[in-house]
Amino acid sequence: MDTATKPMTTVRQRIESIDIIRAIAVMAILLVNVGAYYATASPGHRPAPETSAVDTVASRLVDLLVLDKFHFIFAFLFGVSAAIQYENMTRRGNFWAPYLRRMGILLAFGLVNLTLLHAPDVLTVYALNGAVLALFFRAPQRVLLVVGLVVGLGADVASTGVALADHYAGAGIGQVSWLATGVVVQSFGHTMLGCWALRAGLLTAERHVPAIRKLFAVTGIATIALWVWTLSLSDTNLMHALEENLAIVPAVAYLSGLVLLLRSARLRAVLLPLQRYGRMALTSYLTHAILGLVVVGTLASFWTIPTALLLLLCVPIWAVQLVFSHFWLVHFAYGPFEWLWRAGTYWTRPAWRVR
Known part of the structure; x- marks a missing residue:
């Protein structure tokens, strides 16, 4: 093989892996948002009830395994x-x-999603974060890493400290307002860490694979310890604080584990439908709200849907989106919203069909 071809092939495989991981993240976020869709559409805007032990277990599993992990x-x-x-x-x-322009269009998508569909939205936050991030693109990698860690973890560490002090020392200080504000802006730190990871070659260079293995081992062990600790607690306030504020630990374990697994060409081939889903992540995310409110909203207007059944309704939504993304990208170069986004970004008319 040509020596110039091998590095390019490796990088392309890593980018395919990023698309697959993005697809998994978008799909997992639906498990959290579907509850909000139900509350929006149900009479009285009530959350899905827990009518049995199965509902309780399902709700706990989503909090433990999914909540905030895939948002990171x-x-x-x-x-x-x-x-x-x-x-x-x-x-x-x-x-x-x-x-x-790209960030402005993303902001518009987010505002439409938020106001017309009354759906949970992260696009507005990402658009603002992306605009600020542009100021740091030429910063040294060390600056990206330090700022990303401080902004991304500062509020979480402080909030966890407050929760532990309340529980074990009876401090009675509760959550203070500036910590809540910190939680809102912490996604900027997570975004900056992603920028640093690409700049550092962490996701594309073969030489970093041993470091990713070590990161997975450390965060994997820490995740198991965190789950055991969380499940042993009877204090629900502390339990939720740990699940939310320390979500970055299992999130990094998931991310590093997936990066290692997807080094297998055979596995990437099996997960090709997810790669196409990930290429249409914007379309998939926005149609979550449309399909979620239509499917869940229609059923909620006739029946009270318990938590476990509500989560199962994510499966047909995923299936429709997977089939749609597959057939769409067979014929078209970009997803529908991705095409609009690209056209507005470059102020041109991109090729519509696959050449």
Whole structure:
């Protein structure tokens, strides 16, 4: 094999892996958002009830395994994509205008999703984060890492400390307002960490695989310890604080584990439908709200849906989106919302069909 071809092939495989991981993150976020869709559509805007032990277990599993974990991964991968866009636009000789248009269009998508569909939305936050992130693209990698860790973990560490002090020392200080504000902006830190990871070659360079293995081992052990600790607690306030504030630990374990697993060409081939789903992540995320409110909203207007059944309704939504993304990308170069996003970014009319 040509020596110039092998590194390019490796990088392409890593980008395919990023698409698959992004697809998994978007799908997992539906498990959290579907409860909000139900509350929006149900009479009295009530949450899905827990009518049996199965419902209770299902709800606990979502909190333990999913809540906030995949929001970190989604934000992290947004930072990866932003760094890729910076490199591509810089090679074209023009960065600021198309990049800011790109973030402006994303903000518009998010506001429409938020106001018209009354759906949970992260796109508005990512658009604002992405605009601020542009100021750091030329910063040294060390700055990206330090700022990302401080902003991304500062509020979580402080909130965890407050929760532990309340539980074990009876401090009675509760959650203070600036900590809540910190939680809102922490996704900027997660986005910056994604930008740093791509700049450092962490996701594309073969030499970093041993470091990723060590990271997976450490965070995997820490995740198991965290789960055991959380499940042993009777204090629900502390339990939820640990699940939310320390979500980055299992999130990094998931992310590093998936990066290692997807080094297998055979596994990537099996997960090709997810790769196409991930290429249409914007379309998939926005149609979550549409399908979620239509399917869940229609059923909620006639019946009270318990938690476990509500989570099962995610399966047909995923199936429809997987089939749609497969057949769409067989014929078209971009997802429908991705095409609009690209057209507005570069102020051109991109090729519509696959050549």
